[in-house]
Amino acid sequence: MTIQDRIGAVTERIVKRSHDSRSRYLERIGKAADQGPQRSRLSCGNLAHGFAACGLSDKNALSGDVVPNLGIITSYNDMLSAHQPYETYPALIRDAAREAGAVAQVAGGVPAMCDGVTQGQEGMELSLFSRDVIAMGAAVGLSHQMFDAAVFLGICDKIVPGLAIAALSFGHLPTVFIPAGPMTTGISNDDKAKVRQLYAEGKVGRDALLESESKAYHSPGTCTFYGTANSNQMLMEIMGLHMPGASFVNPGTPLRDALTKEAAKRALAISALGNEFTPVGEVIDEKAIVNGVIGLHATGGSTNHTMHLVAIAATAGIRLTWDDISDLSDVVPLLARVYPNGKADVNHFQAAGGLAFLIRELLGDGYLHQDVKTVYGTDLSGYTVEAKLDAEGNLQREAAPETSGDETVLAPVSKAFQPTGGLKMLTGNMGKAVIKISAVAKERHIIEAPARVFHDQNDFLTAFNNKELTGDVAAVVRFQGPKAIGMPELHKLTPCLGILQDRGHKVALITDGRMSGASGKVPAAIHVTPEAAAGGPIAKVRDGDMICINAISGELTVLVDEAEFNARPLATADLSEHQDGVGRDLFSVFRNAVGTADTGAHVFGA
Numbered sequence: 001m002t003i004q005d006r007i008g009a010v011t012e013r014i015v016k017r018s019h020d021s022r023s024r025y026l027e028r029i030g031k032a033a034d035q036g037p038q039r040s041r042l043s044c045g046n047l048a049h050g051f052a053a054c055g056l057s058d059k060n061a062l063s064g065d066v067v068p069n070l071g072i073i074t075s076y077n078d079m080l081s082a083h084q085p086y087e088t089y090p091a092l093i094r095d096a097a098r099e100a101g102a103v104a105q106v107a108g109g110v111p112a113m114c115d116g117v118t119q120g121q122e123g124m125e126l127s128l129f130s131r132d133v134i135a136m137g138a139a140v141g142l143s144h145q146m147f148d149a150a151v152f153l154g155i156c157d158k159i160v161p162g163l164a165i166a167a168l169s170f171g172h173l174p175t176v177f178i179p180a181g182p183m184t185t186g187i188s189n190d191d192k193a194k195v196r197q198l199y200a201e202g203k204v205g206r207d208a209l210l211e212s213e214s215k216a217y218h219s220p221g222t223c224t225f226y227g228t229a230n231s232n233q234m235l236m237e238i239m240g241l242h243m244p245g246a247s248f249v250n251p252g253t254p255l256r257d258a259l260t261k262e263a264a265k266r267a268l269a270i271s272a273l274g275n276e277f278t279p280v281g282e283v284i285d286e287k288a289i290v291n292g293v294i295g296l297h298a299t300g301g302s303t304n305h306t307m308h309l310v311a312i313a314a315t316a317g318i319r320l321t322w323d324d325i326s327d328l329s330d331v332v333p334l335l336a337r338v339y340p341n342g343k344a345d346v347n348h349f350q351a352a353g354g355l356a357f358l359i360r361e362l363l364g365d366g367y368l369h370q371d372v373k374t375v376y377g378t379d380l381s382g383y384t385v386e387a388k389l390d391a392e393g394n395l396q397r398e399a400a401p402e403t404s405g406d407e408t409v410l411a412p413v414s415k416a417f418q419p420t421g422g423l424k425m426l427t428g429n430m431g432k433a434v435i436k437i438s439a440v441a442k443e444r445h446i447i448e449a450p451a452r453v454f455h456d457q458n459d460f461l462t463a464f465n466n467k468e469l470t471g472d473v474a475a476v477v478r479f480q481g482p483k484a485i486g487m488p489e490l491h492k493l494t495p496c497l498g499i500l501q502d503r504g505h506k507v508a509l510i511t512d513g514r515m516s517g518a519s520g521k522v523p524a525a526i527h528v529t530p531e532a533a534a535g536g537p538i539a540k541v542r543d544g545d546m547i548c549i550n551a552i553s554g555e556l557t558v559l560v561d562e563a564e565f566n567a568r569p570l571a572t573a574d575l576s577e578h579q580d581g582v583g584r585d586l587f588s589v590f591r592n593a594v595g596t597a598d599t600g601a602h603v604f605g606a
Helices: 005-017 019-034 044-051 056-062 083-100 122-142 159-169 189-198 205-214 229-236 254-271 287-298 305-315 322-329 346-352 354-364 457-465 491-503 562-567 584-593
Strands: 069-074 102-108 149-153 175-178 385-389 397-399 421-427 430-435 447-455 473-477 507-511 526-527 548-552 555-559
Touching: 005 019, 005 287, 005 322, 005 491, 044 056, 056 102, 069 083, 069 122, 069 205, 069 254, 083 102, 083 149, 083 254, 102 122, 122 305, 149 159, 149 254, 159 175, 159 229, 159 305, 175 254, 175 548, 189 205, 229 287, 229 305, 254 385, 254 507, 287 305, 287 322, 287 354, 305 322, 322 421, 346 354, 354 385, 430 555, 447 457, 447 507, 457 473, 457 491, 457 584, 473 491, 473 548, 491 507, 507 548
Parallel strands: 069 102, 069 149, 149 175, 421 555, 447 473, 473 507, 507 526
Antiparallel strands: 385 397, 421 430, 430 526, 447 548, 548 555
16 A cells, blocks of 8 residues: 555654664663563562462463563452452453463553543542653553563553553563553533533533543443544554454443454563564564554544654654654545534544544555554555454454445544644744644634733633633733643643634634543643753733734744834743642652653653
């Protein structure tokens, strides 16, 4: 299959830029793989500790190097709806391993915080850093060197990127990611958003708001809108780390359990003790990373992945930049309309043909690299199938439907919703930023409005409630970056910004914080870097400055005389209230060490 010229060119420049770091990475994981089964290097005392809690048959199996041992890294907790289903997975995986003549052990658990619970709260300031904690926690679990392959149980916002970083750190180990699936559809996302806006206007009370939210988030599984959690699942599948068709099958179903057991057996089959050794560090190469970016654009995925994908790629020695992401956005068509980019949810997307249809469409027109490794053992064309159970309950796969089941939700390339992707990079005298345009009306792709500057999201809400925001406004919410306060999501501002926009005003948000995968109809220039706390020019903006966001040309500009703007002193902010409480005091080392948003906002160095 011939790849599109621009996509091929971007891929080639990533390969060239990454040559030295990728070569070092492959050499490192190659040496680890050449050493053979890890348990062979453990002393008898080490090994005895490693299988002390196992049954006799598993102890006997693990005494030698012939039977593979599958390590399970789980992010289970029963507070987080998306991860609650993982409670039963270790038992399923152990059964599958024994059926394959192998052993499986839970190697470790990692934290899994819910951005939905912490949204607008102090705990959100730990959210981005939790990704790196998860990566380190998973590394601790695998560091026992008891395992020949691994499966990772994770779904949501920072969990999957953290697990992916850990997996690639142990790149010599074959690895399969196992999803749990989305909850069934509740009330529509549109209805939920309307109640939120009515609450922000004071037209309904907290009881009505809580009733609405509970009908939206009502059962085990991921939230059904297309935010970071479901973008994660798309990425794992399109980059070849899921079993085909696994991403959007609902929890608690026979098909879901069958896919879980299949994933466990497949991880064992691709271990060094099997016949198809496939280390994860070879699955995730430059082409796989580009495929992930393409999938993000084609589905209007989460802005958070402009950081997560950069950090994941860096772990594998691949140097992905925002310019790469932006250039790919210019040529990739938008094929999905899932809330906040449309009215449908991921269950509707799945019913319309899902990733199987989307991948086939993109492959057919040369938007994806087909010649990649996958955990399934095929190239990417093996992912143009749907997973189903036959009459006897056996797992089987069928080709994706020839036509979309609903072209208002999932379109073929010939009827793309727009010719370019859902994300755009912005540059200008305020620095660099990201904007999600797939859900923004075309007439709002260019906004020029006077700045109103805030150093705290609650100050914006106070100004809104005091009726101080009565006209066009470019809300600049700064000192929200990773060095300042951990880069929280500011999704709490969305209803008020939406109200101002619905009143006919030109409205935009500019922030060095995040706006989440759920960012919607209001133009938002987010992840501004350099951030205010690092001396970025966003710290020079003043109330009344005219700001232009141009998502068509990719510009973010303060319309102030250059000499005057450059001569302005940098604003400062008292951030002491953000330094402790809910564990924030434990994260000072992260705030001090974190990199910039455009290099992944991680603490692991270059």
